[in-house]
Amino acid sequence: MKKIADLLKASSYTTVMTGAGMSTESGLPDFRSQQGLWQKYDPVKMASTDAMHNNRASFVSFYQNV
Structure with a gap:
């Protein structure tokens, strides 16, 4: 745990990957739930490779603000 704590303190950016439900x-x-993001946003327009290539500003903004 000390080693992990030291690595976290020394890092400029930390990413934690977790499983579903966290x-x-x-x-x-x-x-996907009734209150989920796909009720508000169309995943094809916001989170697809097509969106990444053809609507980059919205694609990036979506992931920066989620």
Whole structure:
């Protein structure tokens, strides 16, 4: 644990990969439920490779703000 703590303190950016359910437990919206992000956003327009290539500004903004 000390080694992990030291690595986290020394890092400029930290990413934590978790499994399904972690986000909703902490209050973040999921994608597919009745209150999920796909109720608000069309995944084809916001989160597809087509969107990444043809609508880059919206694609990047979506992932920066999710």
